[in-house]
Amino acid sequence: MMNMGEMWGSLGSAMAAIMFIYTMYQNYFPYELRGQIRRYTQKFKRYFYPYIHISFSEYQGDSFQRSKAYMAIERYLDKNSSNQARRLKASVAQDSESIVLSMQDHEEVTDEFQGIKLWWASNQDMPNRQSISFYPREDEKRYFTVSFHKKHREVITKTYLKHVLDQGKEITVKERRRKLYTNNKSESWVGYRRTMWSHITFEHPATFDTLAMEPKKKQEIVDDLINFSKAKDYYAKVGKAWKRGYLLYGPPGTGKSTMIAAMANLLNYDVYDLELTSVKDNTELRKLLIDTSSKSIIVIEDIDCSLDLTGQREKKKEKSDEKEKDDKESIEEKMKKRMEDKKSSEVTLSGLLNFIDGLWSACGGERIIVFTTNYVEKLDPALIRRGRMDKHIELSYCGFEAFKELAKIYLNIESHDLFGTVGKMLEETKITPADVAENMMPKSPREDAEYCLDRLVKAIEKAKEDARLKAEEEAKAKKEEEEAKAKKEEEEEEEKRLKAEKEKLESTGDNEAKSTDENKTEEAKENGSSGHGGI
Numbered sequence: 463m464m465n466m467g468e469m470w471g472s473l474g475s476a477m478a479a480i481m482f483i484y485t486m487y488q489n490y491f492p493y494e495l496r497g498q499i500r501r502y503t504q505k506f507k508r509y510f511y512p513y514i515h516i517s518f519s520e521y522q523g524d525s526f527q528r529s530k531a532y533m534a535i536e537r538y539l540d541k542n543s544s545n546q547a548r549r550l551k552a553s554v555a556q557d558s559e560s561i562v563l564s565m566q567d568h569e570e571v572t573d574e575f576q577g578i579k580l581w582w583a584s585n586q587d588m589p590n591r592q593s594i595s596f597y598p599r600e601d602e603k604r605y606f607t608v609s610f611h612k613k614h615r616e617v618i619t620k621t622y623l624k625h626v627l628d629q630g631k632e633i634t635v636k637e638r639r640r641k642l643y644t645n646n647k648s649e650s651w652v653g654y655r656r657t658m659w660s661h662i663t664f665e666h667p668a669t670f671d672t673l674a675m676e677p678k679k680k681q682e683i684v685d686d687l688i689n690f691s692k693a694k695d696y697y698a699k700v701g702k703a704w705k706r707g708y709l710l711y712g713p714p715g716t717g718k719s720t721m722i723a724a725m726a727n728l729l730n731y732d733v734y735d736l737e738l739t740s741v742k743d744n745t746e747l748r749k750l751l752i753d754t755s756s757k758s759i760i761v762i763e764d765i766d767c768s769l770d771l772t773g774q775r776e777k778k779k780e781k782s783d784e785k786e787k788d789d790k791e792s793i794e795e796k797m798k799k800r801m802e803d804k805k806s807s808e809v810t811l812s813g814l815l816n817f818i819d820g821l822w823s824a825c826g827g828e829r830i831i832v833f834t835t836n837y838v839e840k841l842d843p844a845l846i847r848r849g850r851m852d853k854h855i856e857l858s859y860c861g862f863e864a865f866k867e868l869a870k871i872y873l874n875i876e877s878h879d880l881f882g883t884v885g886k887m888l889e890e891t892k893i894t895p896a897d898v899a900e901n902m903m904p905k906s907p908r909e910d911a912e913y914c915l916d917r918l919v920k921a922i923e924k925a926k927e928d929a930r931l932k933a934e935e936e937a938k939a940k941k942e943e944e945e946a947k948a949k950k951e952e953e954e955e956e957e958k959r960l961k962a963e964k965e966k967l968e969s970t971g972d973n974e975a976k977s978t979d980e981n982k983t984e985e986a987k988e989n990g991s992s993g994h995g996g997i
């Protein structure tokens with residue numbers, strides 16, 4: 463029989479032996495073999511325990527891209543494992559500024575779902591050191607394994623894994639830096655890297671809080687957007703592609719572009735600013751569309767100028783530009799330019815309609831399409847019918863409600879003696895929120911609320927006066943035009959009258975001459991016959 467002291471002694475030696483083996487294992491055992499050992503231990507375990515293991519590789523098949531599922535699981539586990547795993551690695555995730563902690567290879571963490579316990583392990587297959595590989599994936603075969611009891615197979619495969627992927631994707635979207643894309647001319651689409659779209663980080667500060675418009679209308683738009691972003695299942699149920707079209711229309715400076723930025727910031731979407739004039743034809747348009755990512759806003763600004771159906775602004779501009787260049791450009795150059803212009807404008811209305819609601823637009827899902835225009839009445843009704851452009855939003859001149867919001871944003875005030883005056887003036891005068899904002903923005907610390915409001919009052923007075931003068935000028939021009947028209951009509955009338963008179967005179971002159979001739983002939987006849995008769 464061992465006494466207590468001996469027992470503690472042998473326990474201590476056993477512990478020391480284990481510690482020794484562990485240290486040897488950690489320090490001297492070849493790293494390459496450790497993974498193998500772990501694998502065999504796992505195999506052994508699997509033999510005895512009724513567990514199911516599902517693994518997700520970092521690279522799938524021949525693809526050079528990391529598997530989306532692997533990346534989603536990585537982000538999901540990062541969030542859930544960093545307080546469980548002991549060995550973590552830190553990195554800066556792509557498109558994100560924050561440091562991401564993720565579990566090291568061969569670490570294991572647990573997760574729980576609807577009361578079911580699961581084990582996630584991150585594994586790495588040992589690289590074959592004998593061969594040198596060009597591709598990273600050949601060298602580092604990483605994969606995640608999830609293990610669970612086989613009685614939960616149904617729940618895990620059908621619900622849990624979807625939950626993990628969705629959550630992972632959501633985390634990625636939340637943490638990423640959003641991008642603002644613009645389309646390149648198709649000449650740069652070839653080569654090693656396809657560059658249909660160029661991008662920069664999207665950092666527009668506009669939000670719906672800083673966008674001044676009638677609060678009720680604003681809330682309605684915000685609700686509409688949030689509703690859309692959460693309605694994946696609803697869209698699937700009713701058999702519609704998960705996209706929504708918004709038409710923003712109104713005069714320049716009323717906040718259309720600002721609203722797009724606010725939409726992107728609200729929903730955390732990327733923005734694709736599509737310049738239609740640099741798209742060659744409908745096929746290119748389709749290619750551009752399928753190269754956009756999900757959770758994005760595709761914007762076509764000034765749609766009335768982009769297509770051939772209208773095109774006032776662009777054409778006017780081109781005409782005046784052309785006039786200036788007229789002397790400098792040779793005829794050949796002009797011809798060449800015209801040919802190019804023609805070539806570059808082959809996007810048709812039907813092409814655009816297909817772009818919006820054709821089959822391709824359903825690929826990828828969760829997209830918002832926004833058109834902006836200053837002249838809604840010029841657009842083809844087919845383009846803006848509901849279903850294509852589901853929501854029409856008018857952004858108009860600054861009303862009192864919008865003014866109050868701007869005063870709060872720019873001057874941090876909710877009331878002032880001058881509010882009444884401004885309110886009354888805004889009812890009578892058309893001034894854009896851009897002008898109101900500009901006048902209310904303090905340009906130096908000395909410019910307080912009173913000073914800025916005073917400046918605004920003067921600006922509205924000036925706008926009113928300008929509008930009055932413009933109206934007067936227009937009325938004068940109209941009157942002059944009408945007078946000129948009336949005068950011209952009068953002159954034409956007079957001319958007609960004179961012509962008719964002349965014709966009448968001529969015809970009477972002719973008749974008289976004719977009748978004189980006839981009389982003479984008659985007389986001659988008579989004389990002749992009497993003469994003859996007299997012989």
Ligand SMILES: Nc1ncnc2c1ncn2[C@@H]1O[C@H](COP(=O)(O)OP(=O)(O)OP(=O)(O)O)[C@@H](O)[C@H]1O
Pocket residue numbers: 672673674675712713714715716717718719720721835836857864895896897899
């Ligand atoms: N409703 C608004 N609330 C807050 N700021 C506004 C609003 N409307 C315009 N602004 C300000 O005016 C500036 C111009 O607005 P924006 O570019 O959005 O006008 P727009 O309607 O897109 O004009 P355009 O038709 O010429 O493109 C913005 O920088 C913004 O600060």
Ligand SMILES: [Mg+2]
Pocket residue numbers: 718719720763834
């Ligand atoms: Mg704009």
